[in-house]
Amino acid sequence: MDLLFRSKYNNFLSDCQLPNPVPPAHPLNSSLSLITFADLSHNSLSSSIPDAFGKMISLVHLNLAYNDFPGSIPKSFNNLSRLQSLDLEANSLTDQLDKFLDKLSGSGKSLQILNLGLNQLRGTLPDFTRFSSLRELYLPYNQLTPTSFQQVLPNLGALNLHRNRISGMLPDLTVSQSLTVLNLGDNSLNGTIDKSVGQLSGLEYLDISSNSLEGVISEAHFSNLSSLKILDFSFNSLVFNISSNWIPPFQLDVIGLASCKLGPDFPKWLRNQNN
Structure with a gap:
């Protein structure tokens, strides 16, 4: 990363109060084909x-987050064959996601x-397998x-779909053993949570709070979650049926179980959470 920031072909203009709209004579409208990192x-x-x-065409990293760009990206983005990261968080994009x-x-x-994130993109989740390197x-x-x-x-390591309009059953999560972060909170998911979630041994962050999930949660749901640090099942109709002598395989930093049924006794397994 140090080499990246030393490169003369990087462009850092974050939080600079650039003219709006960008005038035709502005350097942004020049063909700066050697720039590899642009942050505006x-x-x-x-x-x-x-x-x-x-x-x-040499862009590797492009950050246009926290502006107010409307609509969509131009068709010319098709030329960015080296692009590794694109951040357009907190703009006013309104396009259909597949388009x-x-x-x-x-x-x-x-x-x-x-x-x-933090845009107004619409439509269903399209096929992301075309992005073979997406993590x-x-x-x-x-x-x-x-x-x-x-x-x-x-192939995804992190997936965040917090606060969209996703409904239906919670998917079979075992299709991605590489997941470390999964946030499906504040949607309209229903049904039960399959025990297969307990097989995601690399999962560190799991948030499925504020949905309409129901059913019984047992030790099997956490059987191999040894890497888990953040767990949020809050505001679902979940009943915890955990053995009193169960010792979790994880040490959590954050836990949210609001509105879940844990009683009548205080859960003994929480006493093992020292972090």
Whole structure:
């Protein structure tokens, strides 16, 4: 990372109060084909995303977060065949998610991190398997609707779909053994939680709070979760039926079980949580 920040081909203009809209003569509208890292976050830019970014064919990392860019990305983003991370969090994007991703098809083999949280993106979750290198996907606070998770989870290490419009049953999570972060909180998921979730040995963060999940939670749901640090099952209709002599395989930093049924006695297994 030190080498990255020393490179003369990086462009850091975060929180600089850039002119809005970007004028035609501005360097952003030049063909800066050697730039590998561009950061223009936190500038309150509200015009359309400049087409010139698609001419920066060497871009590896692009951060346009916390502006007010409307609509979608330009078709020229298809030229960014080296792009590894794209951060567009907290803008005013309103595109259908599948159409948005079509404009990133040139990054299908390179894109590893995609953050589109805090926008107004619509539609179902499309097939993400076209992004063969994608490891982290952040889509919280959008307007995404039910879909099959089978085309989303494989190969992902982090998936955040907090506060969308996702409904239906909780998917079979064992299709992605590489998951370390899973946040499906504040949606409309229903049904029970399958015991297979306990097989995700690399999972560190699990949040399925504020849904309509129900049923019994037993030791089997946590059997191999030895890496778990954050667990939030709050505001579901879940009943915990845990043996009094059970010793969890994890040490949690944060636990949320509000509105779950734990009684009548205080859970003895919580006494082993020393962090």
